[in-house]
Amino acid sequence: MIHHLRAGGVSLLLDARGTGVPAVLHWGADLGHLDDGALAALADALVPAVPPSSVDDPLRLTLVPTLSQGWSGQQALAVHRDGRLDVDPALLSVERVNVDWDDVLLVDVGDAEAGLEVRTELRLSPEGVLAVRNELRNVAGTPLGVGTLDVVLPVPDRARELADHTGLWAHERRPQRLTPGHGVWLREARHGRPGHDDAYLLAAGTPGFGFRTGEVWTAHVAWSGDRRLWAERNPLGPAVVGGGERLDPGEVVLGPGEVLTTPWLVATWSDAGIDGASDRLHRRHRRRRGPLRPRPLVLNTWEAVYFDHDLPTLARLVDAAAAAGVERFVLDDGWFHGRRDDRTSLGDWTVDAAVWPDGLHPLAALVRDAGMELGLWVEPEMVSADSDLARAHPEWVLGRASTPEWRHQRVLDLADPGAWAHVHDALAALLREYPIAYLKWDHNRDLLSGSAHRQTEALYRLLDALREEFPHVEIESCASGGGRVDLGIADRVDRFWPSDTNDPLDRQEIHRWTSVLVPPEHLGAHLGDARAHTTGRSSDLGFRFATALFGHAGIEWDLTRASDEDRAAVATWAAAYRDLRGLLHSGTVVRADVADPALAVHGVVAEDRSAAVVALVALSAPGVSRPAPARVPGLDPDASYRVEVVDLGAGAPRTLDAGAPAWWTAVAGGGSVVLPERALGETGLAWPLLTPQQAVVLRLTAV
Structure with a gap:
């Protein structure tokens, strides 16, 4: 049978005739209503010729392309059991359902000899966004090692030009373009997080495509750990994009009956350039997350006071923030036990009694009385070597003694049940004791050791548990700035910190490209000091205002040191933000x-x-x-x-x-x-x- 899904101006055509693994014949422009006869004629017209020195049957790019089918490109499925590597699945069933407004195809294939089954779930959303993932089940009685389990989709030959992103700390989401010949353009993240150089969103398009022009097919891997994203053209003919989780050898071994589910590959098509694809992605995300309350204007204390915490200093900042129209006051790093600089105490998530003899209650009262919410910075996935936690539980610290520290810290093994429970309980205790409405959740280093797969799964469980227990608390994903911006964690957080730089010149480009995938209401945009703390470049107040307006706006500036004239200007800007945010956070x-x-x-x-x-x-x-x-x-x-x-x-x-x-x-x-x-x-x-x-x-x- 040939299945035709249509939604949001997009068609997906799946040929499930016969016993072979079904193939995606088309995803892109809406093909209109087609009856069974027309669908069959269209599918037959796409059957390729058999060239010399090739497999003797027409080569189909299936949902699960493998070498045994004659596909010598990037394999979607690579497993091993007792030294055997070959896999040749066949069709078991196709089911069509509707889930959460998405039109869904569930395609089951299996290989009895190899002892495995794969379910591919294809969802076409009302906005025209295609999301695909695989589920691999070990149906044999011995362990099954997984090397690769990816999603591969065809793109037309006219999609010759590629664009993705790279970057570094404080300079994230830098676009890059190329027109490759035959071969694979492969981008892999090996950071335990997407990283500052993340490919982010891969676009394959007609040459010269722009924001408003050209056809584009985009792909994003919705996963917060190591991942792969690629495009491939080869002499076999089909051009593809693909992606999934990057797995190390031996990282995932399925016992009998166990299942591995891949991240979603989120894909879009547009005939109106990048903006057309971006609009589909924004609409889908907004529908899935539901309506947000107005995004409160934030003041974050980091670039205002750094580690210099004391109640009188922060009380003056609270007063200045309230006078400017701030609605959420976020206490950044430096509030917990022993934390006087960035070399100690991560993991000891209790309020420092030496600085806060009455806990954070006096500050919380000042913030509340000024009509603002209280937010708090944490970095739960990390641990300092100089901490009570590391001394008590060295077995919870990932890596060897020779594994280098990064920003003077190490990684806590969240996959260890004891470490997971420690972090959960410490955060839950803070959220129960104090009126915290917001957590700025940081992640300041790469893993360099341990399993990114297990660490990411544990992180998701932790976020899911806290959100269920404290549904009123919003969470921001910060990873030394924009090192973890993806649609996997986007289902679990309310805000992203796109970069650690508040330099408006850099932020203009960072926001332009980050907002292609993530709607602006989820992107923190802060008004910094006149001289940017990361670059040393000075900027006029008006340029800083105009840049920070187009996002979830905030302030990261010691307003107590600002002139009366500048504070009055900030209050005017804050009023403009409150007036415009309904449009800025809902429009196209x-x-x-x-x-x-x-x-x-x-x-x-x-x-x-x-x-x-x-x-x-x-x-x-x-x-x-x-x-x-x-x-x-x-x-x-x-x-x-x-x-x-x-x-x-x-x-x-x-x-x-x-x-x-x-x-x-x-x-x-x-x-x-x-x-x-x-x-x-x-x-x-x-x-x-x-x-x-x-x-x-x-x-x-x-x-």
Whole structure:
């Protein structure tokens, strides 16, 4: 039988005729309604020729491609039992169901001789997002070692250009592009977490695809440990993308009857460039997570006070935060037993009585009385060699004595039941004693030893248990910044920290690419000091305001040292954030294709396109004296919009205009101009000549 799933403008076509492993014939553009005869004709038309010096039957790229089928590319399934490696599964059954609004195919295949069965679950969401995972069962009486269990999907030959990401600490999600020939473009994470150089989202597209143009097929592995993501073209013909968990030899061995379930490979198709794929991913995530309460404006104490904790200092910061309109006050590292620097005490999760003789109760009372929520920093997966925990339980510390420390810390073996229980109980005790509404959950080093598979599974169990016990507590995923941003942990956390840098110039790019996968309401965006603590670069307040606005906004700045003028400006910016966050956190994220890399146009358009918030950004000096007009994508082509500047409190941006564009003259002084969408989205707005590291935020309202 040929199965055709359709949703959200996307079709998935699965050929399950015969006894072989079914094959995905198509996933991408909606094929429309097709009866059984048309489906059969379409499938037959796709049967390839048999070339010379090849397997004698037409080669099909199945759901579980293996060498025994003639597929010599990346294998989806590689197992070993008693020295035997070959696997040749055949179709057992196909079931179609509906789960959580997703149209689902459950495909079961098995190999009785090899003693295994594989269930492939394919889900097509109402938004047109395809999620696929495999489940491997050992049905024999002896152990089965698993080398690889991945998801492989075909892409058309026209998808010749690839894009993914790389990066490093404080410079995450840097895009990179290539057009490979025959062979495999393979990206593997070997950090025990995705890492700062994570491939993140792989896009295969028609040459030259952009934010708003071209066809793209994207793939992301929803897993927070070691993982693989690849694209492959080879002389056999089919081009593919694939991904899954990266396993070390011997890391997963299934006993009789045991099951291994892979992470989801989350895939999308778009004929409207990267933004089209991003919109599908955002809509799916928002539906799955449900509506969020308004994202509270945060103040985090890290870059304000670092380890210098005392009640009088923090009391002054609480007062300044409340005056600025902050809604959540987060106490960062330095509050627990013996913690005076970053070389000691991780694992000892009790409040330091020397600094806090009355516990955190006095601070919690100040925060509550000021009308704010209390948040707390923790790093539960790590342990300091100099800690009571490490001295009491050295067997809970992963690695040998020769395994290097990383940021002066080691990894706690959460897969050990005793270590897991210790962390769970310590965190639960804090959450029961104090009115903590938010945990900033950090993870500041790679594993370098132990099993990333077992560690990640234990982490998920821990997060799931705490969320069930304390459903009111929100959790942020921080991993020395953006080292663990993925859709596996996204089901368990409410916020990501995309990077440890608050430098707005770097953050512009980091947010642009991180938000392709994760909606902006889940991405922390903080207003830092005038001189960025990570880069030493100084930035105007207006540029910092405009950058931090487009996310879950916060402040990481000692406001007690700011001038009265700057504090008043922060209060204006905070009010603008509260006014706009309903739109910023629910609308469609749009990014214009701008030829000059010095300039950027991005924003959020309301679901009904009645309003938008858009930023025109000068990252550096443009390549020409008169940049091409700025086009604002995603608006209603039949509407006109009132355009006005959003007052963020910092005054007008710096420009070099000897004679400013007429529309800019009209709005820069607090006025407005009404323009048809064609002038905004097609012909564009003449750029005000912003100097480097300047931005203007516009509010567009349909009239």
